[in-house]
Amino acid sequence: MSTDIIGEPAALKHLTGLSGIPAAKIAEILDKASFHKDLFLDSGKEISQTLKGKRIVLAFFENSTRTRFSFEIAARNLGAITLNFTASSSSVSKGESIVDTIRNLEAMQVDAFVIRHPSSGSAEQISRITGTHVINAGDGTHEHPTQALLDIFTLREYFGSLRDTKIMILGDILHSRVARSNIFGLTTLGAQVGVCSPVSLLPVDITSLGVKVFTGLDDAIRWADAAIVLRLQLERTTGGYLPSLEDYSLHFGLTDERLEKIRKHMLVLHPGPINREIEISSNVADRIQPPGYSKSVLLDQVTNGVAVRTAILEMVLGRKTDKNSNSL
Numbered sequence: 001m002s003t004d005i006i007g008e009p010a011a012l013k014h015l016t017g018l019s020g021i022p023a024a025k026i027a028e029i030l031d032k033a034s035f036h037k038d039l040f041l042d043s044g045k046e047i048s049q050t051l052k053g054k055r056i057v058l059a060f061f062e063n064s065t066r067t068r069f070s071f072e073i074a075a076r077n078l079g080a081i082t083l084n085f086t087a088s089s090s091s092v093s094k095g096e097s098i099v100d101t102i103r104n105l106e107a108m109q110v111d112a113f114v115i116r117h118p119s120s121g122s123a124e125q126i127s128r129i130t131g132t133h134v135i136n137a138g139d140g141t142h143e144h145p146t147q148a149l150l151d152i153f154t155l156r157e158y159f160g161s162l163r164d165t166k167i168m169i170l171g172d173i174l175h176s177r178v179a180r181s182n183i184f185g186l187t188t189l190g191a192q193v194g195v196c197s198p199v200s201l202l203p204v205d206i207t208s209l210g211v212k213v214f215t216g217l218d219d220a221i222r223w224a225d226a227a228i229v230l231r232l233q234l235e236r237t238t239g240g241y242l243p244s245l246e247d248y249s250l251h252f253g254l255t256d257e258r259l260e261k262i263r264k265h266m267l268v269l270h271p272g273p274i275n276r277e278i279e280i281s282s283n284v285a286d287r288i289q290p291p292g293y294s295k296s297v298l299l300d301q302v303t304n305g306v307a308v309r310t311a312i313l314e315m316v317l318g319r320k321t322d323k324n325s326n327s328l
């Protein structure tokens, strides 16, 4: 495990994705998150004044539980003020564009936007029209960088180093921003990444991302040290991608029966929310201790999300950066 960084926060103007982010910067975020996790768990409530008086807009144009609340806790732990924005209760519902919305909020002298939006590329686009910091909290099917960082943080806690660990990402790769960010981050850190999915839910250019492709779950389980199980996006997969949910569950659901058949120990992650008995059985999702061939760290991921997002907010807002500098 790397040592904690407790010095001056490094400049980090925006975080819109993990594509192109160097390993050293990812390690810096993880080390800082480790420092914050210790403080957070020590007292139950980490309160510092690093971001005292900063105004952080949590602009969620899509629903969220884990990401929104963990950003809110992280911001408050650092002394910042959070401003919650939901599309349905704002003037977006009267037809105001996202660009006008952002410009109006910026005119109120806010310090950062944490943005979740259904359109791929929206966080990057917003970062180009504002002088304010932008953090991507999930944009369409593009990236969810803070989720991947908390997944990677959780894997690093378990394995120590990620170099040459074999991480399987199981499920709907085609529509998954979590899968894309994890592929970028994990491969940068030297992990081997395998994706396991029905062919209909694989992007056509998937091999260009440097991953191993499995279309059978048993082979993927034999290969992998850990599985990141993805939510089957029921709102997107009704359009002829799958014969039926039962068929998907039969062939790609992670269950005790499959793990026991192969007698392979597996660390199991899931970003949530989970569809129980569709992509993962309750036995696997809820098993946090042996006996059994799996260990679930789903709720550890949620706790780690607060630590990782605290680190990111501090690195983005903690020191004045040049408005014209690059993302990192």
Ligand code: CP
Residues within 6 Å of the ligand: 063, 064, 065, 066, 067, 068, 138, 147, 271, 272, 273
């Ligand atoms: N994993 C994740 O992004 O969950 P939420 O949609 O609840 O934020």
